Amino acid sequence: MDKYEKVRCVGRGAFGVCWLCRDKNDASKVIVKLINTHEMSEKDDKYIQSEVNLLKKVQHPLIIGYIDYFTIENQLAIVMQYAEGGTLERLINEQRVIKDNNMKEHFPEKTVLEYFTQILIALDHMHSKHIVHRDLKPQNILMNRRKTILKLSDFGISKELGTKSAASTVIGTPNYLSPEICESRPYNQKCDMWSLGCVLFELLHLERAFEGENLPAIVMKITQGKLKPMGEHVSNEVKSLVNTLLKTNEKSRPDVSDLLVDPIVLPYLISIHCDLGRLEAPTTDKRKPSASLSSRLRTYPTQSTLRAHSYSSITPSATQHLTPTPSSIESGFFSAGRSTGLNSRTQSRIQVPQTKYDQYH
């Protein structure tokens, strides 16, 4: 811990305490998650080790980066990127308060779709590495200070699928669990698509898709696919996106590659891609955005600037110019969409949101 100076405790989870720390070398802020290993079983120990190994492999601008880990006085310290904006759960709660006071309504659909697309891109990266998150929920989605960039976090219960297409351990937080996990059936990446559907529903409605008095009641609703009715403010296209993600039969659910070329998602994807250029995964020890990346990591309206965007159409030829390139595929940005390509119907419908972009922090 010599390298880091504790600033304040930012939260506690099932396994440990998260401290905001300052790196004594360069004064950069990091999160140090301290996990007590004193009474930890061998099984738990292995579990944490696998978490660390997973984090090592995941390097992406939309995923909380792992920096270092070490042990200190019966504690395992995991050093990771700091997300100043807190969790998506907090943002939703704040918006809900605003709504309840009748001061402001739901997030604009465009904002929701922009957030949704960022999560999709991060999942694409994970799924392309055969990693399933399994615990995707607003508490595990962190944000930059301006609430413009989302970063998936907490791979604590994620598991690398390796060559197997499904795993069979039942874990996760009930409200976002997929039916196959609830029913202890084998599952694969499609369980993240279900959770993504739950997150999308919650962003649209500021309430959870599946709720109940107790665990069995929640599980019953999930396995029966008893989704709350969607609001009038949600467009039919987005309603059908939610419905397709929340198909109880996982085989009927789309995977990331299907959605990355969906006409609803594509404009946002292109907008992100245009702005970022080629995504760069951090390659140095310091898992914070590089100067060039941070100057380019700009995106989306924030909660405080929620407003309608103006849209401009771009021509199919311009779109062709923006289709995934080998370099963008390599970067993981379009990896799931590589085999699908764009069709003329999709191209003719593409519109790119014109947004004011902010810097990363």
Ligand SMILES: Nc1ncnc2c1ncn2[C@@H]1O[C@H](COP(=O)(O)OP(=O)(O)OP(=O)(O)O)[C@@H](O)[C@H]1O
């Ligand atoms: N990288 C981070 N940047 C900023 N805040 C963080 C970061 N990681 C965690 N936090 C904060 O610390 C809290 C605890 O995080 P932690 O990952 O330990 O547990 P959790 O995800 O809330 O729960 P569980 O351990 O059950 O999965 C989070 O809710 C979040 O507010």
